[in-house]
Amino acid sequence: MNPEAPGLWARVLVRALVTTAAGVMALGFLGPGAAALVTALAVLTFVLLWLRSRTPWPMDAEPGSGASRGPERRPLDGG
Numbered sequence: 001m002n003p004e005a006p007g008l009w010a011r012v013l014v015r016a017l018v019t020t021a022a023g024v025m026a027l028g029f030l031g032p033g034a035a036a037l038v039t040a041l042a043v044l045t046f047v048l049l050w051l052r053s054r055t056p057w058p059m060d061a062e063p064g065s066g067a068s069r070g071p072e073r074r075p076l077d078g079g
Contacts (some may be wrong), residue, residue, distance in 0.1 A: 017047050019039055019042040019043055019044065020039075020057070022038050022039065022042050023035045023036075023038055023039035023042070025038075026038035026039070
């Protein structure tokens, strides 16, 4: 996340508002323990999505490049 990226602070603000709203709703309906859990899980979700956007995955590779294949397997007879 580059601090100079356009719209970065707007995205961070919206995510903070969503997380706060989820915590407040859980606090009203379920109590303080559930509110803390909901808020923590919302933050964890945003962090994992951010990490996913920074990590290249084999599923994102070009078709036919071989990057999405699993490890090569040899026959069980040792050959």
